[in-house]
Amino acid sequence: MRGSLSSLKRFFSGTSASSRGGFRVPEGQRVYAIGDIHGRADLLTELHSQILDDHQAAGGRNSAVAVYLGDYIDRGTESRKVIDLLLDEPLAGLESVHLKGNHEEAMLRFLEHPAIGPQWFGFGGEATVMSYGAKAPRSLDDKAYYAELSDQMRACVPSRHKAFLEGLKLQYRAGDYLFVHAGIRPGCPLEEQDPDDLLWIRSEFLNSRVDHGVMVVHGHTPTARPDVRSNRIGIDTGAFASGALTCLVLEGSAKRFLSTSLRR
Numbered sequence: 001m002r003g004s005l006s007s008l009k010r011f012f013s014g015t016s017a018s019s020r021g022g023f024r025v026p027e028g029q030r031v032y033a034i035g036d037i038h039g040r041a042d043l044l045t046e047l048h049s050q051i052l053d054d055h056q057a058a059g060g061r062n063s064a065v066a067v068y069l070g071d072y073i074d075r076g077t078e079s080r081k082v083i084d085l086l087l088d089e090p091l092a093g094l095e096s097v098h099l100k101g102n103h104e105e106a107m108l109r110f111l112e113h114p115a116i117g118p119q120w121f122g123f124g125g126e127a128t129v130m131s132y133g134a135k136a137p138r139s140l141d142d143k144a145y146y147a148e149l150s151d152q153m154r155a156c157v158p159s160r161h162k163a164f165l166e167g168l169k170l171q172y173r174a175g176d177y178l179f180v181h182a183g184i185r186p187g188c189p190l191e192e193q194d195p196d197d198l199l200w201i202r203s204e205f206l207n208s209r210v211d212h213g214v215m216v217v218h219g220h221t222p223t224a225r226p227d228v229r230s231n232r233i234g235i236d237t238g239a240f241a242s243g244a245l246t247c248l249v250l251e252g253s254a255k256r257f258l259s260t261s262l263r264r
Contacts, residue, residue: 022253023175023176023215024253025175025177025250026174026175027252028062029063029064029065029174029175030062030063030064030065030251031064031065031174031177031248031249031250031251032054032055032065032066032067032248032249033066033069033179033235033247033248033249033250034066034067034068034069034246034247035235035236035239035245035246035247035248036070036071036101036238036240037072037239038074038076038079038103038240039073039074039077039078039079039124039128039131040076040078040239040240040245041076041081041082042078043239043243043245044082044085044086046260047259048085050247050260051066051094051258052091052092054249054258055091055093064095065095065097066090066091066095066096067097067172067174067179068098068099069099069101069179069181069217069218069219069236070098070099070100070102070199071101071102071104071181072101074103074106074128075124075127075240076127076240077127077130077131079131080128080131080132081131086164087160087161087164097179098164098167098168098169099170099172099179099181100165100169100181100199101181101219101220102181102199102220103123103124103125104165104168105199106120106123106125107125107165108166110150111150111153113150114143114146114147114149114150115143115146117145118142124240129149129153132153132157133156134149134152135152136149171193177215177250178190178212178214178215178216178217180216180218181199181218181219181220182198182200182201182202183198183201183202183206183216183218183220183232184197184212185201185204185205186204186208186210187210190214200220202220202221205218205232209230210231211230212231215231215232215233216232217232217233217248218234218235218236219235220234220236222236223236223237223238224237224242225237225244226246226257233248233255235248235257237259243260243261244259245259245260246258247259
């Protein structure tokens with residue numbers, strides 16, 4: 001999280017960015033925001049290459065930060081490899097900010113509370129378990145099965161991966177832009193947002209036309225192409241199924257997109 005609560009309060013006491021004529025990131029900074037990866041290490045590698053080419057094309061004249069919006073795991077077959085890439089091959093010359101998604105939250109909960117296993121598996125958790133090589137005997141009843149699997153996962157997940165997951169941020173601020181995984185609760189001050197909303201919210205946020213005072217950049221809800229609205233920008237383009245992993249590039253008041261191929 002960037003900036004103090006007092007600075008946020010000062011921001012909200014003034015006019016919003018939209019009423020001032022546009023949203024901006026700080027002068028001299030370029031932001032690359034990356035949408036939901038979901039176990040597609042191949043797409044992450046491809047997008048990283050595009051980002052590096054884009055940054056180098058600018059001659060490195062600006063400071064740059066890569067903001068990952070969460071949901072690195074589940075659904076795709078290479079969840080473990082995605083986290084290895086994020087840890088071992090950060091983008092050279094760029095600051096990296098890693099946000100937490102609801103899927104990372106579910107994995108952490110499963111490691112401590114196996115009873116949520118059926119819920120987590122219902123939205124792709126089994127692929128993550130398999131990527132770490134954990135496997136419980138199918139002959140066990142459901143309760144025992146997930147308890148055994150949780151034990152195995154605690155043994156299989158490297159300590160640095162667990163530290164990475166536990167250290168993920170909930171939000172990041174750059175100028176007039178706020179980056180979160182799922183969204184925010186309309187009408188609630190930023191400093192009072194419920195972490196569950198930042199990770200899980202959908203309809204109340206997606207359907208809102210309220211001026212949040214910031215432009216919210218989020219993932220969590222997949223769309224066929226980036227979803228650009230007056231108060232939010234959604235960049236989860238369903239990479240796991242579509243092959244399109246999207247990056248929003250922000251510089252000054254300008255915005256554009258990088259993306260992997262749709263042909264997968």
